[in-house]
Amino acid sequence: MNLTLRIWRQQGPQDKGRMVSYQVTDVSPDMSFLEMLDVLNERLILEGEEPVAFDHDCREGICGACSMVINGTPHGPQKMTTTCQLHMRTFSDGDTIDIEPWRAKAFPVIKDLVVNRGAFDKIIQAGGYISAPTGSAPEAHATPVPKADADAAFEAAECIGCGACVAACPNGSAMLFTAAKITHLGLMPQGQPERDSRVLDMVAAHDEAGFGGCTNAGECTPACPKGIPLATIGRLNRDFLAASRKRSGETATAG
Amino acid sequence: MTASPIRSTVGKKILMAVTGILLVLFLVLHMVGNLKIFFGAESFDHYAHWLRSIGNPLLPETWFLWIQRAVLTFAVLGHIWAATALALRARAARPVRYAHRGKVQGSYAARTMRWGGVIILLFVIYHILDLTTGHLNPVGDKAHPYGNVVADFAPDRWYVTLFYTLAVVSVGFHLRHGLYSALRTLGQQTKHGERRARAFALGFAVVLCAGYLSVPFAVLTGLVG
Numbered sequence A: 001m002n003l004t005l006r007i008w009r010q011q012g013p014q015d016k017g018r019m020v021s022y023q024v025t026d027v028s029p030d031m032s033f034l035e036m037l038d039v040l041n042e043r044l045i046l047e048g049e050e051p052v053a054f055d056h057d058c059r060e061g062i063c064g065a066c067s068m069v070i071n072g073t074p075h076g077p078q079k080m081t082t083t084c085q086l087h088m089r090t091f092s093d094g095d096t097i098d099i100e101p102w103r104a105k106a107f108p109v110i111k112d113l114v115v116n117r118g119a120f121d122k123i124i125q126a127g128g129y130i131s132a133p134t135g136s137a138p139e140a141h142a143t144p145v146p147k148a149d150a151d152a153a154f155e156a157a158e159c160i161g162c163g164a165c166v167a168a169c170p171n172g173s174a175m176l177f178t179a180a181k182i183t184h185l186g187l188m189p190q191g192q193p194e195r196d197s198r199v200l201d202m203v204a205a206h207d208e209a210g211f212g213g214c215t216n217a218g219e220c221t222p223a224c225p226k227g228i229p230l231a232t233i234g235r236l237n238r239d240f241l242a243a244s245r246k247r248s249g250e251t252a253t254a255g
Numbered sequence B: 001m002t003a004s005p006i007r008s009t010v011g012k013k014i015l016m017a018v019t020g021i022l023l024v025l026f027l028v029l030h031m032v033g034n035l036k037i038f039f040g041a042e043s044f045d046h047y048a049h050w051l052r053s054i055g056n057p058l059l060p061e062t063w064f065l066w067i068q069r070a071v072l073t074f075a076v077l078g079h080i081w082a083a084t085a086l087a088l089r090a091r092a093a094r095p096v097r098y099a100h101r102g103k104v105q106g107s108y109a110a111r112t113m114r115w116g117g118v119i120i121l122l123f124v125i126y127h128i129l130d131l132t133t134g135h136l137n138p139v140g141d142k143a144h145p146y147g148n149v150v151a152d153f154a155p156d157r158w159y160v161t162l163f164y165t166l167a168v169v170s171v172g173f174h175l176r177h178g179l180y181s182a183l184r185t186l187g188q189q190t191k192h193g194e195r196r197a198r199a200f201a202l203g204f205a206v207v208l209c210a211g212y213l214s215v216p217f218a219v220l221t222g223l224v225g
Helices: A033-046 A118-127 A147-157 A164-168 A175-186 A195-208 A231-254 B009-039 B041-052 B063-093 B113-132 B145-152 B155-185 B191-220
Strands: A003-009 A018-024 A096-100 A109-111
Touching: A018 A033, A118 A175, A118 A195, A147 A175, A164 A175, A175 A195, A175 A231, A195 A231, A195 B009, A231 B009, A231 B155, A231 B191, B009 B041, B009 B063, B009 B155, B009 B191, B041 B145, B063 B113, B113 B145, B113 B155, B145 B155, B145 B191, B155 B191
Parallel strands: A003 A096
Antiparallel strands: A003 A018
């Protein structure tokens, strides 16, 4: 396969950046998208040019590092698939492919396709945890969990924190990411003690990081490589309402 | 330290949902009132005059109407304030736009909420000047609203009917996403419920559009005259 790539090149955070065209020839349809970029980079290095910087780690679809918007869609055209698991057979010979970084104020570009996703860490640090006694592992059946809750929690826990939801959202909102963690921990008995403070603090950290607000536009779930359901955002909203009501009652009694 | 919930993006969304539902309830009553036109001029005019005397004798003439107008105005202002704040925030959240814009995966109704809302606001201003104050109505006789409506949608004033149709369809699109979004914001949280909420929003929007459009088209086709 012969392809034309138009890739966002940006030397650093201060650089304005631009789309640059590259020709890649003899691409095997069995290559992954990242292997195709590796081939391009090897050639660029041999030619003495700066290779295209992009994030990658596990290359098996579970780490969430490979962040790029391919033809306007985060992780490319194949549903429920990360960029590293996307194969070139999805494209046709002669295609022009546009590759851009995640676009969000909260995810500043470090170089080319690499963005700083530290804002997600700030959201998690604000409440995406449980307080548990450490030591030896507890007996697995000590705390029963209803099967339906366990399934829904596990579905939400599949989030790999890649940021595709932010990249896809017309508002640049990270509500699906935040809601996935709220849902995951809120459905578990271990998550109950911090349930109210978690939702208030995580939403505050989300807004503080400069993400936009959710308007239920529904662009995030189709872009999510793990298919985190939109319903998680409903759970976040419900927890937020309940926690706000309780907190306003507390401040009223505390005077 | 507790920040007021309204300062957060989720809090603003809750304000939009609550004010939106208030406005939708008004739209339902307004539509039912409009349909009185099919029972003749006397029935329609009687209904219009009754609106001025709701609450009598406890409330003096037109007091109820002004209370209702005040509540609706607050709802509209709250809705617009939250929408504007969220829209500005969304704009700031993506300072560099995509060179290649992907196709819409959600609904077009969701993508047109903001400009659709602006169209609806402009329509409401025109609508009040037309059929409430009568300034832009060819007759503008407050005592006989039936005559005002019939004159408004006369066949030679087809452009008025066209604008009404566009505005009502905009309301339909706005509600198709808005109702679903409001339910989700107020805590609808299951996948099964999501399908029901979407179906309800679509059905509600279609029925409301049909109800509102039946009046101008009945006048246009001579069914009411």
